[in-house]
Amino acid sequence: MSPSRWMAVVISLAVLAVGVAACGSSDSGSSSGELSGQVAGAGSSAQEAAQEAWIANFESENSDVTVSYDPVGSGGGREQFVAGGTAFGGSDAALEEEEGELKGAIERCKPGQLIEIPDYISPIAVVYNLPSVETLQLSPETLAKIFNQEITSWDDQAIAADNPGVELPSTRITPVNRSDESGTTENFVDYLSKAAPSVWKYPVDGNWPVKGGEAAQGTSGVVEAVGAGEGAIGYADESQAGELGIAKIKVGSEYVEPSSEAAAKILEESPEDKALSKGPYMFPFELDRKTEATGTYPIVLTSYLMACTHYGSADEAAIVKAYLEYVISSEGQEAAAENAGSAPLSESLREKITPAIEAIETS
């Protein structure tokens, strides 16, 4: 084939590629909202599904805006926010002094203030697969012993003590945990270490510390694994539990099921973490895992949103403000509940954090 034919092939392929690209990029719609521009956020992957829903709804109302959220994990989210690479960040843990993150974030937001608000609360359910057992009740100590493999069969005395009158089979217990690093693991382990400190001695981390269990990837992996084996028990986002049995956990003297209200309630029962709250618009909570208040469910994952009250570009500030307004609004929280199974923020909490959003300067 002659060189000129060669060139013809190359050129036509290039034209084809450009054509595909041009077709594709007309995907952003034509109508004009007042807001326009691009805003990037990154952080906790626990918030991924919720952020997807928020972004989808927000973009359909504001078709000239592109919001992106990269679920790189809480650590990366904090890193990128402090470095100024993202306009907002998602983090499963409040900013801390360690590694200078808190100071760095406050610096980053100058001359404005740092905003840190809870935007996502998700109950973590303890799911199990025992067709013969309708309701399962577990106290924190029993739960801890099951997951650190001290208790190995379902008819153990400790479990029987929590479930008087229930016929427990002698099946072997298969504990299922997360193989990937996750905020769900971190919050579950945090609960175990605070509610059953005499039994659970492992450090709190996003990586599951006990070797020998079945390790599954992602919440969906855990649910699949528990569903596949009789006698399996695991921890997962309550919204994805599907058909699996959900255990009731002992709070005070009652056994409580995970639910949106019970999960949202724990934030109301928990005090603000004074040590980490360094500004008027920061609301980090110290979850009281040992609470005994009725109607609370303490195994929850709380995720925060970090932003600033001042941005370099007025467009960026306007988009962030409108987006965050939507995120904490009741419609936004409902959308997240539907798509991600989170617990909507309670009205009183919303009132508390709204001034932070309103403080974002858009002029």
Place this chain on the structure above:
Amino acid sequence: MESSAADTRALLTSPPVGGPLWRRKAFNRVMTGLIVAAFAIALIPLFSLLFEVVKRGLPGMSWEFLTGTPRGIVGGGGAAHAIVGTVVITGVTAIISVPIGILAAIYLTEYGGKGRLRRWLTFFVDVMTGIPSIVAGLFAFALFAIFLGPGIRLGLMGAVALSVLMIPIVIRSSEEVLKIVPNHLREASYALGTPKWRTIVKVVLPTAFAGLVTGVMIAVARIVGETAPLLVTTGIVDSINTNPFEGRMQNLAVYAYSEYRTPGVMKQASYDRAWAAALTLIAIVMILNVVARLVYRRYKTEIK
């Protein structure tokens, strides 16, 4: 390897042993049967794979899947952004790898001679073919992180990672093809006074053209399905991005993986999309392979 006199003598002086003829024949039948069975066993996974991918991928496949994006749609949408991303990233990878690969192959076959550079290059190309794909991804990440900070995710990073994997493949296959071009063609060209570079461009390359194109297409087919290097370099986004120098870019392989890993509340729909993306990937790879072979048959120059 030529059969030497020693080999033949060895054969003549050590007749097949193993006992009476009937037993040897029976053993022969058993071994033949085992070999056939092994071949069949080796093919079972292929058929199972293709069957399952088609069976599970078809429910998720639709016009909307191929042309829509998740933008503006909660928990659903199509994979157009992933398909476009795959095309863009693969395109940039090819733009980087093909010139470098073919030129390096030209160096090895036409200019290298017995020099030291040539021997080192051959050795290192061999080493490069063995780089694990995730290591190539980490390299691209490390490279860009040092200059642009650790949070950066670009389509270009993915292309660089894939180039590290594609270049040695292109070099190897191009080298094979260029070696086959007979020397008398080159010598005839020199005899006419043509300078070396024109000989290469006007005689050697056109003769090897079909083989070169086939080699490149097969290399592209290998690269298109790579997930691991892109997992650590290109990020996740729900809109179409055609600019490899800016912003995150989704692609089919990572899309299939993330739909499987974080399916959201409507689990089966996400799994369907993951399988549909897998099906699309396999379709692209198959088409590339078949077209590559057809191009070869149609355009190859018969050497007399």
Place this chain on the structure above:
Amino acid sequence: MESSQATGAPPLAAAAGPRRHWGDRAFSGLAIGAGLTVLGLLAGVALFLLIEALPAASASPDRLPEGKSLVDYIAPLAFGTVLAAAIAVLIAVPLAVAAALFISHIAPRRIVLALGFLVDLLAAIPSIVYGLWGIFVLGPAAVPVLEWLEQKLGFIVFFKGPASATGRTMLVASLVLAVMILPIVSAVCREVFSQTPRKLQEGALALGATRWEMIRMTVLPFGKSSIISGSMLGLGRALGETMAVTIILSVSGIVTFNLISQANPSTIAANIALDFPESSGLAVNTLIASGLVLFAITLVTNLAARAIISRQNIQ
């Protein structure tokens, strides 16, 4: 081999005289430049990985993931990597050799091309598809087999069990790896088996050998080095495979030879894929350090393969 003669510097071009065409200089400069770029790229890979891995090597253990020292972190991963790859090669090589023999010596001539195409198709399938197939199809299908192994052969350390209920075990992951490397090994063997000198083969048959005996006496010895080189190629691929293992394996970070239980060692590549997306700071450096170790392992395998082959050739 004839083709090697074509790569010597073509004789007449050098006789063009002292006035070398500027085009020649430019073009040869380009070609040499490309060669140097490739070398630079490889050096770059080693260099940049080293730079990013160093912070993890010099940090104190309590700042690293899991609070272990770098060596303690990577060693179990290296063990799992080698274990999975070794089992995969053990399963794949006999099957691949058999498949190659089938195509080169037993199958009817007319369908040989089609059969070769089919086996090569296995190599074209993306690894993520293998991963999805492994966890959704092969794993569940393997559970009865795992239980049988635990019952009948449970005294062997490999099958101690208890058998996993989901099939996401080292045995299944290695099986999938074996399927993935089979076409690679088979292609290399096929090439060489079909080039066994006819004289040798016909000589054996003329002496009254059965077809199997002919294969055993001539084809296999002739192709011995290709079997080894193909296996090493497959081994290298299995060592570096990421997505299939990431999706299929239920990883627990322990070191064990138990192939059928739910607690399995992880591999370096799978560990990176699982942890990288959520990692930041020193964790990233640690993962890159483990990637460097993987690179070293595959490099050593590669070099060992070449050494074995060149020794075979000399003999």
